[in-house]
Amino acid sequence: MTATLDAGTRRVTTAKAISEAIAQEMRSDPEVFVMGEDVGPYGGIFGSTGGLFEEFGSTRIIDTPISETGFIGAGIGAAVEGMRPVVELMFVDFFGVCFDQIYNHMAKIHYESGGNVKVPMVIMTAVGGGYSDAAQHSQCLWATFAHMPGMKVVAPSNPYDAKGLMISAIRDDSPVIFMFHKGVMGLPWMAKNPRSIGPVPEEEYTVPIGKAAIAHEGSDVTVVSVSISVQHCLDVAEELEGTTSVEVIDLRSIVPLDREAILTSVAKTGRLVIVDEDYKSFGLSGEIVATIADKDPSLLKKPVERVCYPDVPIPYARVLEYEALPTRDKIKAAIAKVTA
Amino acid sequence: MVDNDTRVDFFRQMARIRAYEAALQANYHADKTPQWDIGAGLIPGEMHLAAGQEPVAVGLCANLVQEDAITAPHRPHHLALAKGVDMKKMTAEIYGRDTGLCHGKGGHMHLFAPEQHFSCSGIIGQGMPVAVGQAMAFSRRGTDNVAVAVAGEGAANQGAFHEALNLASMWKLPVVFIIEDNGWAISVARDTATPIKDGSLRGSAYGMPSQRVEGNDVEAIYEACKTAVERARAGGGPTLLEIHTVRLWGHFEGDAQAYRGEELNEATESDPLPAYEKRLVSAGILTQEQADQIKTEVAAEVDEAIEFAKSSPEPKPADAYIHVFA
Numbered sequence: 001m002t003a004t005l006d007a008g009t010r011r012v013t014t015a016k017a018i019s020e021a022i023a024q025e026m027r028s029d030p031e032v033f034v035m036g037e038d039v040g041p042y043g044g045i046f047g048s049t050g051g052l053f054e055e056f057g058s059t060r061i062i063d064t065p066i067s068e069t070g071f072i073g074a075g076i077g078a079a080v081e082g083m084r085p086v087v088e089l090m091f092v093d094f095f096g097v098c099f100d101q102i103y104n105h106m107a108k109i110h111y112e113s114g115g116n117v118k119v120p121m122v123i124m125t126a127v128g129g130g131y132s133d134a135a136q137h138s139q140c141l142w143a144t145f146a147h148m149p150g151m152k153v154v155a156p157s158n159p160y161d162a163k164g165l166m167i168s169a170i171r172d173d174s175p176v177i178f179m180f181h182k183g184v185m186g187l188p189w190m191a192k193n194p195r196s197i198g199p200v201p202e203e204e205y206t207v208p209i210g211k212a213a214i215a216h217e218g219s220d221v222t223v224v225s226v227s228i229s230v231q232h233c234l235d236v237a238e239e240l241e242g243t244t245s246v247e248v249i250d251l252r253s254i255v256p257l258d259r260e261a262i263l264t265s266v267a268k269t270g271r272l273v274i275v276d277e278d279y280k281s282f283g284l285s286g287e288i289v290a291t292i293a294d295k296d297p298s299l300l301k302k303p304v305e306r307v308c309y310p311d312v313p314i315p316y317a318r319v320l321e322y323e324a325l326p327t328r329d330k331i332k333a334a335i336a337k338v339t340a
Numbered sequence: 341m342v343d344n345d346t347r348v349d350f351f352r353q354m355a356r357i358r359a360y361e362a363a364l365q366a367n368y369h370a371d372k373t374p375q376w377d378i379g380a381g382l383i384p385g386e387m388h389l390a391a392g393q394e395p396v397a398v399g400l401c402a403n404l405v406q407e408d409a410i411t412a413p414h415r416p417h418h419l420a421l422a423k424g425v426d427m428k429k430m431t432a433e434i435y436g437r438d439t440g441l442c443h444g445k446g447g448h449m450h451l452f453a454p455e456q457h458f459s460c461s462g463i464i465g466q467g468m469p470v471a472v473g474q475a476m477a478f479s480r481r482g483t484d485n486v487a488v489a490v491a492g493e494g495a496a497n498q499g500a501f502h503e504a505l506n507l508a509s510m511w512k513l514p515v516v517f518i519i520e521d522n523g524w525a526i527s528v529a530r531d532t533a534t535p536i537k538d539g540s541l542r543g544s545a546y547g548m549p550s551q552r553v554e555g556n557d558v559e560a561i562y563e564a565c566k567t568a569v570e571r572a573r574a575g576g577g578p579t580l581l582e583i584h585t586v587r588l589w590g591h592f593e594g595d596a597q598a599y600r601g602e603e604l605n606e607a608t609e610s611d612p613l614p615a616y617e618k619r620l621v622s623a624g625i626l627t628q629e630q631a632d633q634i635k636t637e638v639a640a641e642v643d644e645a646i647e648f649a650k651s652s653p654e655p656k657p658a659d660a661y662i663h664v665f666a
C-alpha cells in the first residue's frame with residue numbers, strides 16, 4: 001500500500017483526478033502537452049482533459065484531425081526530442097488504425113537504440129463496456145498491449161490512484177499506456193459505482209507504477225483484479241464480510257505486473273479468483289495463473305476460478321453483453337466455488 | 341434533369357428518414373430520465389443521427405440498385421433506409437432484439453444487411469477499403485455493379501481513405517467515394533482539421549475525377565452521383581465526391597454542442613427538408629395537403645417499425661456465445 005498521503009476530504013471524480021494531474025504537471029514542466037481528438041474545448045469525450053484548454057490554450061492542448069497514426073507518431077517524435085506528450089486515443093478499440101506507431105516505434109525505440117533514445121510519452125485511452133457500445137467500442141485490451149515488450153500499462157480503479165498514476169506516467173522515461181475504464185471516470189451521463197468518486201489530495205503525489213494495492217484485506221480467498229472490476233470485487237468483499245474473508249488485490253498496473261503481491265496473498269489464502277474484463281484467453285488471467293505455476297503450484301488448495309470476458313466479440317444487446325461481462329454475481333459464485 | 345415524380349419521391353424519402361431519426365431521438369431519450377444514463381433504456385449505447393444529411397442519402401441511392409454495395413460510417417440510418425434496408429428489422433436491431441438485422445449483436449453502428457449489400461462500421465474511415473474489395477468482386481465477376489464508400493469529412497484525414505482511393509484508382513475499380521462534409525467531426529471544426537476548403541482536390545492526387553457539391557440540394561447531389569455511378573458502371577473507374585451537408589443535431593445524442601455557438605442557429609436555418617418542401621409546394625409540384633399526407637404516411641410506417649421492435653423478443657443470453665466462427 002502506498003497511500004501514505006492523507007487523502008483528505010475533498011471528493012472528486014476519476015476524470016477530474018486525471019485532468020488535475022495533467023494540469024499540475026503542465027504547470028511545472030513546459031515540456032508536457034496534450035493532443036488528441038476532442039481534447040480541447042470539449043474537454044475529452046470522457047472528461048480526461050476537462051478545463052485544460054481554458055487554462056493552457058490551443059498551443060498546449062491540441063485538437064487533432066482523426067489521424068491516429070499521424071498524431072501518435074508525432075507524439076513519439078516530440079518525445080524523442082525530449083518533450084513529454086500526453087496523447088489521447090479516444091477509445092482503445094481504435095488502436096487498430098495506429099498500432100504500428102505504438103508497438104513497432106514507441107515501444108521499441110529505447111531498446112533498439114541500445115538505451116540511447118528515450119520515449120517519455122503517455123497514451124491515455126478509454127476502455128471497457130457495460131453500456132451497450134458493442135463490439136468496436138467496449139473492449140479493454142490491456143493484455144494486447146502488455147504482450148508487447150516496451151510499454152508500461154496502467155489501469156486505475158479509483159480517483160486517488162488515477163491521479164497518482166498519471167503523474168507517475170508523465171514523469172516516467174518510458175512510454176506508458178494509461179487505460180481508464182469509462183465506468184470509473186465518474187461521468188454524469190453513465191451509471192457508476194460510488195467508488196468512481198473519492199477522496200483525492202489537492203497537492204501532487206505519485207502512485208508507483210508496478211505496485212499492486214491490497215484494496216481489501218482478507219484471509220480465505222485472494223481475488224486479483226484491475227480497473228473497474230476491482231470496484232465489483234470490493235462490493236462483493238464487503239458484502240461477504242462476516243462469512244468469507246476476501247482479500248482483493250488491485251493490480252493498478254498490468255506492466256509491470258506485481259507478481260510478488262499475488263504470490264504473497266495466495267501463499268496466505270491458498271485460493272484464487274481472477275476477475276478481468278479483458279478477453280479470457282491468452283491474457284492477464286492466464287499470466288497470473290502462470291506466475292503461480294512457475295513459482296509453486298502447491299500454493300493453491302483449489303483450482304483457480306477465472307471470471308473474465310469470454311472469447312467472443314462484445315455484443316450490443318444488454319442481455320447479451322451482461323451474459324458475458326464479469327458481474328458481482330459471477331464473482332460471488334466463483335468465490336463460493338473456491339472456498340467450498 | 342429530374343422529373344416531378346422523382347422530386348416527389350425525393351421528398352417522400354427524405355421525410356421518411358427524418359421521421360425515423362426524430363422518432364429514434366424521442367424514444368432514445370424517453371426512458372433516460374430523470375438521470376440521463378447512456379446505458380439505460382430500451383435503446384442503450386451511442387446514437388448518431390443524420391438529420392440534415394438526408395439529401396446525400398436520397399440523392400445517392402436514387403442511382404443505385406439492390407445489388408450495388410454501400411459501406412456506411414457510424415452515422416448510418418439515412419443511408420440504410422435510402423438503400424432499402426428493411427426498416428422493421430433495422431429498428432429491431434437498434435432495440436437489441438432477436439428479430440433485428442443482426443439478432444441484437446450489432447446495434448446502431450454495426451448494421452449488416454447482406455441482401456442490400458449494406459454495412460457500416462464505427463471505426464472512422466475503415467469502411468472505405470471494404471468498398472474497394474466489394475468493387476473488386478463485382479468487376480472480377482463481370483457484373484456492372486458499383487460499390488459506394490460513404491464517410492464524413494473527418495474520415496478523409498484517416499490513412500484508410502487515402503489507401504482506398506489509391507487502390508481503387510490503380511485498379512480502376514467501380515467505386516464511388518462519398519465524403520459527407522457536415523463541417524464537424526464531433527467538436528472539431530473542419531477548418532481546424534483539414535487545410536483545404538475543397539476536399540475533392542484530393543481526388544487528383546490519385547488520378548481520379550472528383551467534384552465538390554455545394555448546397556445540400558438533393559437534386560444537385562443526385563446529378564453528381566449519377567455521373568459518378570454511371571462512370572463506374574461503364575468501367576470508367578472511381579470518383580471522389582465531397583458533398584456539403586449539415587449536421588442539424590448533436591454528434592451523438594446527449595451532446596450539449598456548446599462548441600457550436602452561432603453556427604448552430606445557421607445550421608438549423610439551413611434545414612434542407614422544409615426548404616425542399618417549400619420549393620415543391622411553391623412550384624406547384626406538390627400541394628401542401630399532399631406534403632402533409634406524405635409526412636403522415638411516413639410517420640405511420642416509422643411508428644409501426646418501432647412497435648415491431650418493442651414487441652419483438654430479446655435474444656437468449658446464451659446466444660452471446662454463437663457466431664464467433666462461421
Ligand SMILES: Cc1ncc(C[n+]2csc(CCOP(=O)(O)OP(=O)(O)O)c2C)c(N)n1
Pocket residue numbers: 037066068090094097414415462463464465491492493494495496522524525526587591
Ligand atoms: C479511428 C477512429 N477514430 C476516432 C473515432 C471516434 N469518432 C467517432 S465519430 C468521430 C467524428 C467523425 O467525423 P466525420 O467523419 O466528419 O463524421 P460525422 O460524425 O461528422 O458524420 C470520431 C472522431 C472513431 N470512431 N474511429
